[in-house]
Amino acid sequence: MYKLITTDGKAKRGVFSTPHGDIQTPVFMNVGTAAAIKGAVATSDLEEINTEVMLCNTYHLHVRPGDEIVKKLGGLHRFTNWKKPILTDSGGFQVYSLAKLRNIKEEGVTFNSHIDGRKIFMGPEESMTIQSNLASTIAMAFDECPPAKAERSYIEKSVERTYRWLIRCRDKINELNNMEDTINKEQFLFGINQGGVIDDIRIDHAKRISELDLPGYAVGGLAVGESHEEMYHILDVTVPHLPQNKPTYLMGVGTPANILEAVDRGIDFFDCVYPSRNGRHGQVYTNRGKLNIKNKKYELDDSPIAEDCGCPVCKRYTRAYIRHLMKADEMLGLRFCVLHNLWFYNNMMREIREAIEEHRFTEYKKMRLQGFEENK
Amino acid sequence: MYKLITTDGKAKRGVFSTPHGDIQTPVFMNVGTAAAIKGAVATSDLEEINTEVMLCNTYHLHVRPGDEIVKKLGGLHRFTNWKKPILTDSGGFQVYSLAKLRNIKEEGVTFNSHIDGRKIFMGPEESMTIQSNLASTIAMAFDECPPAKAERSYIEKSVERTYRWLIRCRDKINELNNMEDTINKEQFLFGINQGGVIDDIRIDHAKRISELDLPGYAVGGLAVGESHEEMYHILDVTVPHLPQNKPTYLMGVGTPANILEAVDRGIDFFDCVYPSRNGRHGQVYTNRGKLNIKNKKYELDDSPIAEDCGCPVCKRYTRAYIRHLMKADEMLGLRFCVLHNLWFYNNMMREIREAIEEHRFTEYKKMRLQGFEENK
Numbered sequence: 138m139y140k141l142i143t144t145d146g147k148a149k150r151g152v153f154s155t156p157h158g159d160i161q162t163p164v165f166m167n168v169g170t171a172a173a174i175k176g177a178v179a180t181s182d183l184e185e186i187n188t189e190v191m192l193c194n195t196y197h198l199h200v201r202p203g204d205e206i207v208k209k210l211g212g213l214h215r216f217t218n219w220k221k222p223i224l225t226d227s228g229g230f231q232v233y234s235l236a237k238l239r240n241i242k243e244e245g246v247t248f249n250s251h252i253d254g255r256k257i258f259m260g261p262e263e264s265m266t267i268q269s270n271l272a273s274t275i276a277m278a279f280d281e282c283p284p285a286k287a288e289r290s291y292i293e294k295s296v297e298r299t300y301r302w303l304i305r306c307r308d309k310i311n312e313l314n315n316m317e318d319t320i321n322k323e324q325f326l327f328g329i330n331q332g333g334v335i336d337d338i339r340i341d342h343a344k345r346i347s348e349l350d351l352p353g354y355a356v357g358g359l360a361v362g363e364s365h366e367e368m369y370h371i372l373d374v375t376v377p378h379l380p381q382n383k384p385t386y387l388m389g390v391g392t393p394a395n396i397l398e399a400v401d402r403g404i405d406f407f408d409c410v411y412p413s414r415n416g417r418h419g420q421v422y423t424n425r426g427k428l429n430i431k432n433k434k435y436e437l438d439d440s441p442i443a444e445d446c447g448c449p450v451c452k453r454y455t456r457a458y459i460r461h462l463m464k465a466d467e468m469l470g471l472r473f474c475v476l477h478n479l480w481f482y483n484n485m486m487r488e489i490r491e492a493i494e495e496h497r498f499t500e501y502k503k504m505r506l507q508g509f510e511e512n513k
Numbered sequence: 514m515y516k517l518i519t520t521d522g523k524a525k526r527g528v529f530s531t532p533h534g535d536i537q538t539p540v541f542m543n544v545g546t547a548a549a550i551k552g553a554v555a556t557s558d559l560e561e562i563n564t565e566v567m568l569c570n571t572y573h574l575h576v577r578p579g580d581e582i583v584k585k586l587g588g589l590h591r592f593t594n595w596k597k598p599i600l601t602d603s604g605g606f607q608v609y610s611l612a613k614l615r616n617i618k619e620e621g622v623t624f625n626s627h628i629d630g631r632k633i634f635m636g637p638e639e640s641m642t643i644q645s646n647l648a649s650t651i652a653m654a655f656d657e658c659p660p661a662k663a664e665r666s667y668i669e670k671s672v673e674r675t676y677r678w679l680i681r682c683r684d685k686i687n688e689l690n691n692m693e694d695t696i697n698k699e700q701f702l703f704g705i706n707q708g709g710v711i712d713d714i715r716i717d718h719a720k721r722i723s724e725l726d727l728p729g730y731a732v733g734g735l736a737v738g739e740s741h742e743e744m745y746h747i748l749d750v751t752v753p754h755l756p757q758n759k760p761t762y763l764m765g766v767g768t769p770a771n772i773l774e775a776v777d778r779g780i781d782f783f784d785c786v787y788p789s790r791n792g793r794h795g796q797v798y799t800n801r802g803k804l805n806i807k808n809k810k811y812e813l814d815d816s817p818i819a820e821d822c823g824c825p826v827c828k829r830y831t832r833a834y835i836r837h838l839m840k841a842d843e844m845l846g847l848r849f850c851v852l853h854n855l856w857f858y859n860n861m862m863r864e865i866r867e868a869i870e871e872h873r874f875t876e877y878k879k880m881r882l883q884g885f886e887e888n889k
Contacts (some may be wrong), residue, residue, distance in 0.1 A: 158520035171837075171838075171841045171843060172834070172837065172838075173838055173841075173843045173845045173846075174845070175843065175844070176553075176844060177552075177843075177844035177845045177847070177848040178845065179829075179830075179845055179848070179849070180829075181825070181829060191713075197841075201837070201840060201841055202812065202836075202840070202841075204839075206812060206813065206833075209813055210815055210831070210833050210834075211815070214838075215815075216831075216834055217834065218829045218830055218834070260662060283795075326628040343863070379584065385885075411612065436582060437582065437585055437586065439586055439587070439591075449557070453556075453557060453594045454555075454594055455592075456587070457578075457582075457586050457592070458548070458586075458592055458593065458594070459579040460578075461547075461548065461577070461582075461592075462547075462548075462549055464577065464578070465547045465573075465577050465578075467549045467551065467553075468551070468552060468553035468844055468847070468848070469549045469550070469553045469554065469555055470549075471553070471844070472553040472555070472844070472848070473555070
């Protein structure tokens with residue numbers, strides 16, 4: 138499914154073929170938590186800003202509207218009217234980050250819904266079943282994401298269990314993909330590497346999951362409190378032990394600079410809430426760094442957010458107007474900032490792909506990193 | 514500026530030519546209070562849903578971002594990137610409905626800003642100056658909107674003052690339209706008929722303002738607490754005393770049924786917050802009446818809001834998806850409902866215009882009114 142077109146250093150330029158179309162990598166997946174991008178961005182807008190993959194959250198959709206409802210409605214693609222690939226996470230991360238009470242056992246995790254407190258059990262089989270009901274293009278394995286700074290003994294035990302869970306996920310998705318009423322019978326399973334910031338655990342786990350010959354692999358459990366340098370180091374030591382001829386996905390990362398650094402270390406897929414979350418707070422990205430559109434200095438500024446930006450917002454609207462919308466609590470301001478930011482991320486990925494193809498990624502990365510510092 | 518194309522009974526089919534393009538009447542103006550339609554609807558969306566006129570609120574824009582800021586930015590058209598006509602109200606209605614403390618004198622009204630409590634004075638000259646700064650296509654006269662059920666003696670005095678204010682508005686707009694740095698030197702002033710629900714005061718006032726030969730006339734002070742029947746009666750007795758060869762505007766009205774009845778009594782222009790406000794609460798319009806999209810019965814309903822609707826939302830999204838978005842507090846749900854509702858209103862006006870042209874407005878009105886009752 139994955140074809141490596143070319144490399145530039147460790148940076149990979151690939152294409153991942155799916156039943157919902159090709160994904161050109163490196164790619165940034167736009168996060169639509171509850172089957173919608175926050176900030177009133179519609180799937181029709183995503184087409185306009187060159188989104189390649191939408192990411193939806195299994196946990197959120199399981200609690201509302203319910204994955205069985207989505208299945209009855211024909212799966213996420215029909216539900217959201219988004220025809221291109223969708224990746225669903227496993228629900229695991231939300232279990233650890235949102236749920237107040239949880240109990241992790243070999244079978245899985247018991248926790249309380251953050252919506253109504255109702256007790257929910259989720260293990261590898263449950264996560265796979267939910268993701269199969271959602272009928273995403275790519276399903277993620279159900280893992281445990283231990284705190285970055287957990288004790289070695291805890292991480293060792295956790296990673297062992299995550300490995301056993303991955304086997305169960307693989308067996309379950311094979312079973313589900315062969316069932317008659319499954320919507321997407323070609324759903325892909327990506328395994329997830331864990332191991333905190335401990336090199337040998339990461340490497341050993343990467344080697345073992347690679348042997349399972351899954352369609353893709355993620356590096357999980359990063360960007361959860363460790364430093365950027367620790368994260369880059371873990372990528373340096375781990376990615377070489379994941380198959381180069383499969384997509385690699387760095388989960389939940391990150392800033393534009395993080396993405397440039399991770400591409401340089403062989404990562405294909407990214408996702409992050411930054412562009413939408415920051416946009417909702419009026420923080421907008423430019424090649425000269427982020428700016429806060431609510432700042433008084435933009436009150437009379439009739440230039441677009443970024444002069445060199447081709448997004449639908451910059452083509453029509455000014456900083457002064459968007460500032461006014463944000464100050465007046467008009468939802469439209471949030472929508473504009475989110476739309477601009479997603480376009481910025483998607484466009485940077487397009488530029489990254491071109492730079493790798495033309496074997497000038499190092500220069501491109503240097504130029505962008507310098508630019509991002511300008512407004513600091 | 515106004516050309517009466519044809520009539521069907523008292524219903525008028527006209528075209529009002531402005532420096533920002535022609536307005537085909539009867540028309541529904543889409544309310545963009547603070548220079549934006551609430552519910553994350555952009556001016557680019559308005560083009561897609563065949564909006565002819567955007568209405569903005571003088572009072573809101575005066576307090577935020579400030580009309581002088583808008584003037585420096587080139588006026589509302591440049592500020593919002595909306596090229597078609599814009600009507601601004603006078604600010605009077607918000608003074609009476611929003612401001613807590615106010616003091617009405619011959620000169621004008623002193624009141625406290627609802628944002629920061631700051632004392633503001635607004636009279637005819639101030640309202641005209643603000644609207645000239647905003648550079649709308651049509652400015653509304655500064656009037657007093659007395660409570661529907663006020664005493665006759667109060668309404669008589671109020672209407673007299675409103676008449677004197679109209680003279681001052683006319684003189685001021687003439688002065689402003691002749692000033693060198695005025696953005697829209699062809700800004701039109703519409704007079705406003707008042708008189709509560711007292712026939713002879715309404716009629717006398719209508720006759721007197723008609724003599725001023727302004728570009729258009731509104732009927733104000735209705736839909737403020739009186740019954741629909743009282744409102745229709747006032748239109749029956751008043752509209753015949755306003756010039757037929759000028760646009761007539763029923764301010765702040767109303768439901769689709771109200772609009773049909775008012776068109777039948779010779780009204781050209783309408784505006785109302787219902788489609789956007791109801792949309793934000795999940796109330797969506799169809800030719801078979803309003804429905805509440807949050808209703809449980811739409812959980813698995815994969816039909817559009819209305820099968821016979823050509824709006825951008827109904828073309829792509831289902832009731833089940835929109836219900837989910839509303840239940841999950843996703844802004845996108847609000848945007849979809851508002852967009853659908855505005856399209857519904859705009860489209861009904863298009864159908865009304867066709868029906869008048871083809872001299873079958875009575876039938877059309879009957880059919881629509883019957884339809885609206887179906888889901889009650």
